[in-house]
Amino acid sequence: MSSLLALAAGAAVAVAFAPLNLWPLGLAGLAIFVQLVAGAGSGWQAAGRGWLFGVGMFAVSLNWIATAFTFQAKMPAALGWVAVVGLACYLALFVAVPAGLTARLVKKPLSRALLLLALWAPAEALRGTLLTGFAWNPLGALWLETPMVQLASVVGSAGLSLLALATATGLLWLLRGPSRRLRLGGAGVVAGTGLLALTGSGMIVESEFIGAPLVVVQPGIGQGERYDAAAAERHLQTYVSMTRAALGQVARAGQPVLQNADVAQRQLTETEGVTSPLPPSADKVTGAMPNKVAPGIANPAPEQAGGGLALLPRKPTLILWPEGAIDDLIEIDADARARITAGLSATDMLLAGGTGVTRGRDGRPRYANSLFVLSGGGRIVARYDKAHLVPLGEYVPWRDWLEPLGIARLVPGDFDFQHGPGPRTLELPGFTAVSPMICYEIAFPQAVSDPNNRPGWIANVSNDAWFGAWGPPQHLAQARLRAIEEGLAIVRATPTGISAVIDGYGRVQVSLAQGEKDVIITALPPPLPETLFDRLGLYPVVVTALLAAFAALLIDRRTPPSPPRPFRTI
Template sequence: MVSRNEEQQVAQETLPERPAAPEPREPSRKDGPGAERPGRLRRVRAGGRAGWPRTLLALGSGLTLCAAFPPIDIPPLAPVGVAMLALAVLGQGARTGAWLGLLSGVTFFLPVLEGIGAIGPDAWIVLSLVQALYLAPLGACLALVTRLPAWPLWTAAAWVAEELVRGRVPFGGFPWARLAFSQTATPLTPYASVGGAPLVTFLTALAGGLLAYGAHTAYRAHRAGDLRRATRPLAAAVACLAALIGGGLLIPTPTGGEPVTVAVIQGNVPRLGLDFLGQRKAVLNNHVQRTRELAAQVRAGKVPRPELVVWPENASDLDPYTEPDAFNSIDAAVKDVGVPVLVGALTDTPDGSKVENRGIVWDPRTGPGDYYVKRHPVPFGEYLPFRDLLTKMITRFERVPRDFARGDRSGVMRLGPVTIGDVICFEVAYDAETRASAGGAIMVVQTNNATYGKTGIPPQQIAMSRLRAVEHGRTILVAATSGISAIVAPDGRMLDRSGEFVPDIQVRTVPARTARTLADRVGAAPEWALAALAAAAVIAAARRNGSEHDEGNTD
């Protein structure tokens, strides 16, 4: 890193010069306890105003961050986007930092969440703006901590703290588009097995902070006409970046395990021309038909016999427990393939008041058995907060006539020869749900992305699955109704990947592993520790800023 004296010099030189002391003047009626003193003037001016260069930097940082995520998918741009926001707020007051953070958030979340527009433009815009609000306090915090020595560290911790809050508040949070999810095939990816997604976010933001520090140091040296003064700080920043990359390359990622042959079914969905009931029947029939095709291919010797089969979420929106046709169709397909199938189905709760989003283990001999109920239903999609009020205001919410029930246990259950850990759809974005399901030897993500069409949402979800594979050292089977279905190796490699809106059958022999990664053992501790570090840095920076103002107020 860099020395404390050098960092203090960096922080001090980012601030505008204090105005010269005013000329003595005669007291006036305006003087008194409420009069504005010279120190007060300095306090206001020290915060600075954003100005167009900083405003453009903030706007550009959001767009740059977006380009790091699928479908554009240029991971090195994530640290660049972080660096641009850090440079935008450097030397500014907290209020200006908050404004610049908000601007960055708007230009980041609007394009990265554009797939939500398939539900409705209002849903997309509102969700994007709500997410952007989280970057306002982040910008304020960055403006404060960049005044401290070693500020790239504190800026990185602040990004983790922002994602911690955004992933939990309100309604259980929405941790989509975390920095870590842009780093699914980079030298930073292996760090996921050490400290999970939060550590990858921290290191991505740290790389961005180091880039910002290097750029600012070079700029100051250029302005001073003495480039030699930047040599040591730049060398330190480059050395830290090299250490981050080298450290990631040295972390081993697992590839071996007990071989298990698996199959993933993507039945596809009809897009037009059927009523609601016809849609549900057609989707179920598509998955039944693909499973029977798999059975025929096995009998013909075209593919190896799988030991387990996975269907996606919503493969049957007809409750197989109460709909005899649905039960018989599923049971016949499972008997035909001759191995247990994980069936995604919607079922009624016993009292009929709610719906359960289930992954059901369906055995060819004994029929439906163990099951997992989605524990994190999506607010405003699978359940309605403030239902009585919202249904009167927004007619689209009539499509959610009943709330989805919450499951009360993890998705670890037996499927054929192995235990699996099931998560359903958006749950793959949540650390707690995926960590709980890592108790299985193979992880499964059942999803239904048909609503979002060919937008950025399905490839972003695949990116999350790839990071989770490395984080937990597990093969991950992603089964989607319409795509993207995939088989991901424990080291994050894509072993198979489907197209979108096409039927697909994937059969592969994959490693089943029970060994736990360090990230599994430490759990959420790194995230909370880094968030606490950020909070301590903000408090220290605020106190330091306050003491400087108090000194400035001394007559």
């Protein structure tokens, strides 16, 4: 019975993550997990229950991984579900170990709750680093649709995970505590969570959008046609034509005939409470944003939507294309660069995913999953190479062993991408500096920007077309957590969704749905002042975990023995 309950509790936590966001069920599942650990008769029993809980949580929440196997022909598609279950079994070890150690080291219910809290933090951190790491869906992500999520700017997603576990423990004690003292303690923890939620609500300070026009292109090119060589030129023309039409809307927005535009010159110092690297006299676009078009940017008439309108005078514009948008090796193909940037003015900047080329020591070409910055006229201003590569997506780990077993990359190509150097701040002449992040690099806390050269925003280009129904919303959720931690806007561009503009409070200002073919036209949200999490990192979480562990050991040794099963057996 307890085994099935552990699996069900894990599944309940899984539906607390995106896309369902049923966070009350998540807290209930966590409370059951804590009870199962507290009532375990031995460390091994607690570890087994924790492992089953983890299997339920990861197998349900990561179901989208199976979809990726349907877009390749080298391995059977059914292997996708084997991969989901296998990955869940591995990741569940990071739940089993803290659960088992907790029951092995202490016996009292309060001690076990505190020690489980203390051990969860290093286990979750290890999950995000060991064997390249998989930091996806930290426990704290269940707070995403609540005011509590704003506390990520102070304690990060790791701190949110501890708050989730503490809140679930408080609910457990309040409803099923074996003593009056624990029931009162549970009530206090729940009340404290409510106060923290109110604090989170008060941390949001509204400010107006500042900066240059921003265009995000979502071309609607699915994974099934993405690698069709015969369609490469058509795909490029889709990007170019959608970009030119969007630039036409930007140009139209700057014309004096518009009645709903509030575009004015304003000194940066007039905007209180906003720290921004933008130059003085930056343009301001005010008002609420309906749909995907920023205020003051109207849809042009059909006959005006072509490239001709883009030739009207307009402000320099940032354009963002998704990961892998450019098929040509543009560093050695000047004609391709010219075609890509044909509709851009000399002051525009295009950020687009493509393939970078370098030479190895043996003189042979090496390839990287890159993001290029191009100016009008086809000049490459900067390049960023992805550092955190996806196993089986961009390289085959232990290739000499796995390749003979029929294990291959899930995308076309027999070569392995090369790792990049890590977070970099790219200077964009005429615009605020940017930190590029490619695909799931955005899921790793404290690894999305250069701490020595803080950018003004983060560009996250990705290809989520092979992530099924649940993958893209979860990817967006990881980006929202990073935006709050860093206090920086994050702009996402994907071929099929979810493309979005996220402000420094993790709020989605405007987005395009999965499967939609459209553009976002808006302005870049301003950066917020440097967050406490930016400055302190995980130190508050580490200190909290150490204090909780010390208290657990102290209480377990000084409190008179209590019955070995403090809660009713489940």
